[in-house]
Amino acid sequence: MSLWILDKGAVAPLVNALRADYRVIGPQAKGPKFVFDPIEDPAQLRLDYNTTILPPKKVLQPPEERLATFSMGSEPRVAPVVEAEPTVLLGVHTCDLHAIQLLDKVFSTDYPDAHYLERRQQTIIFSIECLEPCDEHSFCKSMGTLTAGEGYDVHLTDLGLAYAADVATEAGKALLTRYGTVREATDADVRRLNEVMGAKWPRFTYRLNFDAAELPALLSMAYDHPLWDELGERCYACGACTIVCPTCYCFNVFDETNMALTEGERWRRWDSCQLDEFARVAGGENFRAARAARQRHRFMRKGKYIYEKIGELGCVGCGRCIRACIPKINIVDGFNTIHGGG
Amino acid sequence: MTTSSIYLPEMGRLVQVESMTTLEKLFTIELPGGQSLGHDPGQFVMVSVLGVGEAPISITSSPSRSNGSFELCIRRVGDVTNALHGMQAGATIGVRGPFGHGFPIEKMRGKDVLFAPGGLGLAPLRSLINQVIDERSSFGRVIVLYGAKRPNELLFRDELDEWIARDDVECHVTVDRGDETWDGHVGVITTLFPYVSINPRNTVAVTCGPPIMYRFVLMELLGKGIPETQIYLSLERRMKCGVGKCGHCQINDQYCCQEGPVFTYAQIKGVEEAL
Numbered sequence: 001m002s003l004w005i006l007d008k009g010a011v012a013p014l015v016n017a018l019r020a021d022y023r024v025i026g027p028q029a030k031g032p033k034f035v036f037d038p039i040e041d042p043a044q045l046r047l048d049y050n051t052t053i054l055p056p057k058k059v060l061q062p063p064e065e066r067l068a069t070f071s072m073g074s075e076p077r078v079a080p081v082v083e084a085e086p087t088v089l090l091g092v093h094t095c096d097l098h099a100i101q102l103l104d105k106v107f108s109t110d111y112p113d114a115h116y117l118e119r120r121q122q123t124i125i126f127s128i129e130c131l132e133p134c135d136e137h138s139f140c141k142s143m144g145t146l147t148a149g150e151g152y153d154v155h156l157t158d159l160g161l162a163y164a165a166d167v168a169t170e171a172g173k174a175l176l177t178r179y180g181t182v183r184e185a186t187d188a189d190v191r192r193l194n195e196v197m198g199a200k201w202p203r204f205t206y207r208l209n210f211d212a213a214e215l216p217a218l219l220s221m222a223y224d225h226p227l228w229d230e231l232g233e234r235c236y237a238c239g240a241c242t243i244v245c246p247t248c249y250c251f252n253v254f255d256e257t258n259m260a261l262t263e264g265e266r267w268r269r270w271d272s273c274q275l276d277e278f279a280r281v282a283g284g285e286n287f288r289a290a291r292a293a294r295q296r297h298r299f300m301r302k303g304k305y306i307y308e309k310i311g312e313l314g315c316v317g318c319g320r321c322i323r324a325c326i327p328k329i330n331i332v333d334g335f336n337t338i339h340g341g342g
Numbered sequence: 343m344t345t346s347s348i349y350l351p352e353m354g355r356l357v358q359v360e361s362m363t364t365l366e367k368l369f370t371i372e373l374p375g376g377q378s379l380g381h382d383p384g385q386f387v388m389v390s391v392l393g394v395g396e397a398p399i400s401i402t403s404s405p406s407r408s409n410g411s412f413e414l415c416i417r418r419v420g421d422v423t424n425a426l427h428g429m430q431a432g433a434t435i436g437v438r439g440p441f442g443h444g445f446p447i448e449k450m451r452g453k454d455v456l457f458a459p460g461g462l463g464l465a466p467l468r469s470l471i472n473q474v475i476d477e478r479s480s481f482g483r484v485i486v487l488y489g490a491k492r493p494n495e496l497l498f499r500d501e502l503d504e505w506i507a508r509d510d511v512e513c514h515v516t517v518d519r520g521d522e523t524w525d526g527h528v529g530v531i532t533t534l535f536p537y538v539s540i541n542p543r544n545t546v547a548v549t550c551g552p553p554i555m556y557r558f559v560l561m562e563l564l565g566k567g568i569p570e571t572q573i574y575l576s577l578e579r580r581m582k583c584g585v586g587k588c589g590h591c592q593i594n595d596q597y598c599c600q601e602g603p604v605f606t607y608a609q610i611k612g613v614e615e616a617l
Binding site: 067068070071072074075076077078079080082106107110111112113114115223249250251252253254255257261264266268271273278279280281282283285287288293297300304305308309 | 346347348349350351353390392393394395396397417419420423433434436552553578579580582583585586587588589590592593594595600614615
């Protein structure tokens, strides 16, 4: 839509101004790592972060959220709860931006999920271009998520002393110009942006030994691959890989009540296909009892099933599942093993 | 916030609760304002006991006999179903649905229909059996082969007797182990198959039961030459949403709550997680 320039010194005033009217969430340091959390002080904002422990999906699909409140007793009543507030989500990397677009599809397809969609609709996203890999586990270049052409309201690129701000929506433009101090980009700014963009590509490496577009076909031939038993032997079935995954959206639903059993709330909580009870029915039968089958299910969802359902690969190459895995199960190695390219 | 939620149950009223066995009860439910559930045979609803939780339950009544209510035959086996068993007529429960793809009755018209339910598997099949009986002239032969473990575990005994008494339904019932009250057939469900000869090309088979039963019933059906595309199964899975999002019911790439719970054998043949 238009390209603007936001001086780095103007970021803190912008964040402060936004905080008056919005919940502002951005990357900030937590110990040696980074997390997406509400920004209380602009100094907390770390747009130079590498990766976060949890992806920004936690803002749109919280780890736990209320779906309904109810009263119990002889005439029980139930009322929906859709918890959403105007939010600005700052500093989303492009891998996570692709993941949010995937979640948008999942929660708007077939049966629209008002809880997610209302929150999404009230969220304005300032994404940021990655100029170098988060660490050795990133494989965004292989997954085609190294940059993004859509899915954001404003997309920032670090030009050194200032950010180029690519404004894609009216909401983004209104926010940037109303709350911030910006100027329109000049030809020199555009040239600088092109230099920066050109320079970033060689810093990232392809880590899959094949084109990610081949993943659905490769996996369709790999159902009986010996890899699954090998992963099953190593997997602790802790579910960390799915909890940190920006595209994992499976959930459990449960009720909480007060002590008097007169009222309660229905909640949903992130769940994991890696946990033993995930596919177990009340009668006791477990349809994915083996860890090997559960790891296969995760790989299949990331590389095949989600793609077949909504047309997007379920993996964006962020590398979080690799970092989170204690026994060091590595999805890049796994995909490469299936490809057999060595 | 007025936004409607796909997870919000409607409050239905239990108008009748009837004990069937020591484990199963039949619940008759009315929706607010006497509205129809509008289900197809083979579909399911998500049933809520507020404060306890929600569980998927197949609908056992036939749309052709709705009378402004619908029926669920429920075994007490988990938290929600145990809570339901503690409820009396007049109580209120939550209902969402109907969900999923049921039995494609239009593909069965003009054909012989062979039903092979085992145990509680009769619950979802009864919906279709009664629909077929109510449109009896649209179908060829109607055969019901029902097996339960023990005589006191047989469900819908009055209806079984009605089906047996009818000239236009071939109904055979067996139990794995008899007792002093039982003078009928004894043996697993597959021992009923020799009693019926069928024309496999013109027969649609419908089966539902515990996973172990499928293997043996499928061998019989396939052994008789019924095409894989004409064998229907209704599968049970854990479900938390009913609308293809929570992930629990996934059978490889398929969401049981959306593509199922009714599948043809051709659809799930070789699918490791299916049976």
